Amino acid sequence: MGAKPIGKWNFHERQKNGKGVISTWVEKSNFSPKSEARMDRAIDQLRQLPKTSWHKPHPASGIGDHIFVIRFTDVTNAQKRIFGHFNDSHECFVMTLDGYEKDDVYVPSNYKALALEHRGECEKDFFVNTRKYGNLCPLCEEQRNSSVARH
Numbered sequence: 693m694g695a696k697p698i699g700k701w702n703f704h705e706r707q708k709n710g711k712g713v714i715s716t717w718v719e720k721s722n723f724s725p726k727s728e729a730r731m732d733r734a735i736d737q738l739r740q741l742p743k744t745s746w747h748k749p750h751p752a753s754g755i756g757d758h759i760f761v762i763r764f765t766d767v768t769n770a771q772k773r774i775f776g777h778f779n780d781s782h783e784c785f786v787m788t789l790d791g792y793e794k795d796d797v798y799v800p801s802n803y804k805a806l807a808l809e810h811r812g813e814c815e816k817d818f819f820v821n822t823r824k825y826g827n828l829c830p831l832c833e834e835q836r837n838s839s840v841a842r843h
């Protein structure tokens with residue numbers, strides 16, 4: 693088949709006004725180290741999994757239209773959610789929207805419309821409207837290093 697190895701996703705986040713929306717959310721949420729570790733662990737698990745395994749019992753689910761939601765629980769037992777989509781050419785998952793789930797209902801309630809809208813923006817201008825999440829994109833690191841070397 694010659695298919696590329698699957699898994700090992702890079703992670704990006706949507707960027708707005710020069711800031712990563714998920715990083716900003718994490719900062720503002722003032723998660724305890726333990727809560728943040730839970731989020732990191734969910735992402736770390738998902739990085740290794742092919743798209744077809746992004747469902748329970750793993751910490752993500754497809755919610756239709758190729759939009760996915762990442763799940764983790766903070767130390768107060770709040771059900772945190774991160775919505776996003778895959779960008780295959782950059783081998784990454786782009787996290788675009790934070791939310792939560794309470795009594796089996798997602799908040800914000802228009803999560804799907806928002807996630808689709810964000811995907812449109814991100815796909816239109818990937819390197820303007822998204823950025824690498826933390827150190828989770830070796831592809832971006834390589835590009836940065838090679839452009840630094842050129843100057």
Ligand SMILES: [Zn+2]
Binds near residue numbers: 824
């Ligand atoms: Zn990248």
